[in-house]
Amino acid sequence: MPVFTKKEKVMVVIIAVLLMLNIYQYFTYNSFSDKSTGKVVTIEAQEGDNDIVKNESRKTTETNIQDSQQKYIVYVCGNVKNPGVYELLSGSRINDALILAGGALHGSDLNSINLAEKIYDGQKIYIPKIGEMQSQSSLSSSTGGTAQETVSAGEGKININTATKEELKTLDRIGDKLAERIIEYRQKHGPFKSIEEIKNVNGIGEKIFESIKDSITVQS
Numbered sequence: 001m002p003v004f005t006k007k008e009k010v011m012v013v014i015i016a017v018l019l020m021l022n023i024y025q026y027f028t029y030n031s032f033s034d035k036s037t038g039k040v041v042t043i044e045a046q047e048g049d050n051d052i053v054k055n056e057s058r059k060t061t062e063t064n065i066q067d068s069q070q071k072y073i074v075y076v077c078g079n080v081k082n083p084g085v086y087e088l089l090s091g092s093r094i095n096d097a098l099i100l101a102g103g104a105l106h107g108s109d110l111n112s113i114n115l116a117e118k119i120y121d122g123q124k125i126y127i128p129k130i131g132e133m134q135s136q137s138s139l140s141s142s143t144g145g146t147a148q149e150t151v152s153a154g155e156g157k158i159n160i161n162t163a164t165k166e167e168l169k170t171l172d173r174i175g176d177k178l179a180e181r182i183i184e185y186r187q188k189h190g191p192f193k194s195i196e197e198i199k200n201v202n203g204i205g206e207k208i209f210e211s212i213k214d215s216i217t218v219q220s
Contacts, residue, residue, distance in 0.1 A: 076101040078127035079108045157217040161191040172211040192218045
């Protein structure tokens, strides 16, 4: 029987302890004990969970791509080269629709149109001639409506579904910020279904509504 020195015995003990620690860590991270059967079961479900997470992530990505590829139909008319119905991707601007229509003709009042405004499905984009916007009783520009007139002919009321920022500002107690909020609201939620719905716009309460209700309409 070989005789070990004290130093060799210490080394043997250290090696044995390290081996035991490695074995313990292996079983701790790779398996668990089933208390009902006493069997050691390898943990494989975590890989399946990871697959589920990956699948959900892939589905979310595909949904986002589909949303970015959604197409809107708009009607471009007025003082443009090629009036008509055009198809654009969601997120496009009025200027993109105007380009598809061949651009504005000479004498167009582009200052009355927010060319940077985002389009939405079913929108009517009317490009007026210079001077056409001066009278509220005439057919005017639409930067946010469907097939409605901005001003109700014969009544002189502002159509809140199609009015421009400047037109909205002609209403009592409606300034820059409230006019922008009205346009943002109809872009997000679609055309107003009633004049009372304008009270859902942040900043427009009962008092402001009472002061403008006789001057607005939601023609369809």
